[in-house]
Amino acid sequence: MGFTERYIAAIxxxxxxxxxxxxxxxxxxxxxxxGDIGALLCRVKYADGTLNRMFEGNQxxxxxxxxxxxxxxxxxxxxxxxxxxxxxxxxxxxxALYRRVAEKSLAQWLDGKCKGCSGTGVKxxxxxxxxxxxxxxxxxxxxxxxxxxxxxxKDMVSELSAIYDSHSGRAGGLLRGGxx
Numbered sequence: 001m002g003f004t005e006r007y008i009a010a011i012x013x014x015x016x017x018x019x020x021x022x023x024x025x026x027x028x029x030x031x032x033x034x035g036d037i038g039a040l041l042c043r044v045k046y047a048d049g050t051l052n053r054m055f056e057g058n059q060x061x062x063x064x065x066x067x068x069x070x071x072x073x074x075x076x077x078x079x080x081x082x083x084x085x086x087x088x089x090x091x092x093x094x095x096a097l098y099r100r101v102a103e104k105s106l107a108q109w110l111d112g113k114c115k116g117c118s119g120t121g122v123k124x125x126x127x128x129x130x131x132x133x134x135x136x137x138x139x140x141x142x143x144x145x146x147x148x149x150x151x152x153x154k155d156m157v158s159e160l161s162a163i164y165d166s167h168s169g170r171a172g173g174l175l176r177g178g179x180x
Contacts, residue, residue, distance in 0.1 A: 037072070038167020040065050041160065045110055066106060073102040073156055082152060097149060104145060105156035109164075112157070114140045 044065050077083070077098045085091040113119035116133035123131045130136040142153050 037065075037068055038163050038170075040068065041109075041164050042167060045164075066103070069106050069160075070099055070102040073105070074098045076156075076159070077101070077152070082148075097152075100145070101149060101152045101156055104142060104149075104153045105160060108140070108142055108153065108157050109160040112139050114138055 040061065044061050074095070077094070078085075083090065083094040083097060085094050114121070114131060114134035114137070117123055117131035117138065119138040121131050121134060121136040121138040123129055131138075134140060142150060145153055
């Protein structure tokens with residue numbers, strides 16, 4: 001069982017005893033000890049109701065994650081020189097783009113599953129054919145963006161996945177090593 005599955009099981013556990021026979025808290029501790037934005041990504045995606053309990057979400061975690069991610073996108077965009085910021089107007093339009101990219105990429109990463117086929121890539125109601133919404137990928141298209149903005153959103157979704165994978169690897173290493 002991987003880190004994500006163990007983390008979700010710990011969140012849903014009715015018994016969080018931590019003794020020689022019970023280790024349900026280990027994934028939670030590993031997520032916290034692995035540090036960085038990855039811990040917050042994990043918490044928002046799996047613990048705050050995004051997947052399991054739509055009515056129990058913690059909006060403060062999501063708001064904090066959006067603030068941190070927006071600042072990170074702005075930092076990365078400036079370092080990669082997405083847009084020139086020579087004049088006040090250029091800087092203002094660049095900031096607007098960076099914020100839209102941060103919001104869209106985070107939304108896509110948190111719940112990028114195609115709504116038409118529930119992420120399977122197959123439309124059941126149409127004779128088990130390929131889903132027309134996602135073209136069989138199971139990933140929802142990013143709506144409301146095109147061109148440069150769409151490419152930047154996809155880049156940042158990839159960055160979020162890399163951050164999460166790195167966090168999961170460190171947390172999984174802590175779980176295997178038992179150094180908590």
